[in-house]
Amino acid sequence: MLAMEGKAMKMGIIGVGSVGSAIAMAAASRARVREVVLVDRNRARAKAVATDMHYGEALSPLVTIRDGDYVDLADAGLAVITAGINEKAGGATDRSDPAGRLRLLDANVAVFRDIVPRLVKAAPQAVIVVATDPPEPLADVARHLAGHDRIVDAGTYLDSLRFRLHIAERLGVGPDSVEANVVGEHGTSSVFLWSSARIGGMPVRELLGRRKIEFATFRKDVEQDVRFANITIIEGIGASQYGIGMVCARIAEVILGDERAVFPVGSYNPRFGTTVSLPSIVGRQGVIEVLEPEMSDDERQGLERGAARLRETVGKYLSR
Numbered sequence: 001m002l003a004m005e006g007k008a009m010k011m012g013i014i015g016v017g018s019v020g021s022a023i024a025m026a027a028a029s030r031a032r033v034r035e036v037v038l039v040d041r042n043r044a045r046a047k048a049v050a051t052d053m054h055y056g057e058a059l060s061p062l063v064t065i066r067d068g069d070y071v072d073l074a075d076a077g078l079a080v081i082t083a084g085i086n087e088k089a090g091g092a093t094d095r096s097d098p099a100g101r102l103r104l105l106d107a108n109v110a111v112f113r114d115i116v117p118r119l120v121k122a123a124p125q126a127v128i129v130v131a132t133d134p135p136e137p138l139a140d141v142a143r144h145l146a147g148h149d150r151i152v153d154a155g156t157y158l159d160s161l162r163f164r165l166h167i168a169e170r171l172g173v174g175p176d177s178v179e180a181n182v183v184g185e186h187g188t189s190s191v192f193l194w195s196s197a198r199i200g201g202m203p204v205r206e207l208l209g210r211r212k213i214e215f216a217t218f219r220k221d222v223e224q225d226v227r228f229a230n231i232t233i234i235e236g237i238g239a240s241q242y243g244i245g246m247v248c249a250r251i252a253e254v255i256l257g258d259e260r261a262v263f264p265v266g267s268y269n270p271r272f273g274t275t276v277s278l279p280s281i282v283g284r285q286g287v288i289e290v291l292e293p294e295m296s297d298d299e300r301q302g303l304e305r306g307a308a309r310l311r312e313t314v315g316k317y318l319s320r
């Protein structure tokens with residue numbers, strides 16, 4: 001049940017660019033958060049976005065949206081960090097580049113070093129949700145800077161929704177009827193768990209067989225669409241924003257309402273020595289328990305390889 005009362009229903013959004021604004025809009029539309037505070041190093045921008053949405057508050061009367069500074073996050077239950085350079089500005093829009101979003105790490109670590117200590121000082125109890133790319137390494141950086149484990153990386157939740165949608169559309173079912181997960185990294189090493197993908201309990205692969213659809217081609221096409229969904233969107237409107245906005249608003253209501261919902265997000269995983277995305281039970285304290293979905297040997301090896309790359313990539317930033 002959602003606890004709609006009190007200060008715990010307050011969320012902060014740090015970074016009010018395309019993604020931050022979309023998160024605020026989605027949170028206002030869902031109307032299951034009591035107060036949204038927008039923080040940006042460009043205060044005029046945060047103020048303008050807040051003012052714009054403020055005029056619609058009568059249509060979403062439970063929600064107050066305002067701009068603020070870190071002190072205004074004092075009693076927030078969570079803060080989403082979405083500040084930093086995006087894929088287009090950071091040159092991460094080449095489909096053949098194996099580094100992908102990891103190209104943004106250097107620049108965005110500097111942004112996190114600026115933000116996280118101030119956030120933790122102002123709101124030591126708040127769960128930190130990381131949306132800035134690349135989110136898994138940045139969640140490790142945030143954990144290091146914050147000195148606590150209440151860090152949720154939005155991770156592969158969006159990739160998993162895209163995976164489900166592309167399977168659903170091709171097979172003519174509603175997307176929420178597909179159970180399928182992308183795990184590991186919100187990036188080029190992400191692993192698509194075809195072996196556990198199911199519709200109504202039936203393995204997707206079996207349903208394909210029954211309909212005489214060739215698995216290899218189906219798989220290649222779906223993975224291609226999901227892996228490059230962000231670049232396709234960026235080519236059209238300059239930034240991928242609305243999908244992640246809806247995802248972060250959902251994560252926020254799950255945390256604030258202590259819903260114990262299950263979806264793939266990232267958290268520090270001692271087994272891998274780094275943050276990886278896996279289906280997790282999420283509640284007021286962030287990730288409560290990480291689940292282990294069924295995986296084929298290839299999928300497990302892909303996850304191990306991806307985690308090793310993430311661990312190595314972020315390692316040099318954690319020792320400084």
Ligand SMILES: NC(=O)c1ccc[n+]([C@@H]2O[C@H](COP(=O)([O-])OP(=O)(O)OC[C@H]3O[C@@H](n4cnc5c(N)ncnc54)[C@H](O)[C@@H]3O)[C@@H](O)[C@H]2O)c1
Binds near residue numbers: 039045084186244
């Ligand atoms: N996780 C995902 O699925 C996903 C999806 C889309 C985008 N992203 C990522 O989200 C991030 C934001 O993307 P965007 O398109 O909104 O970028 P944007 O350029 O539109 O906005 C970034 C905002 O961050 C602010 N900012 C920068 N440094 C700051 C600091 N130190 N303190 C406070 N505010 C600061 C800027 O003023 C700007 O308003 C990027 O890293 C992007 O790649 C992630």
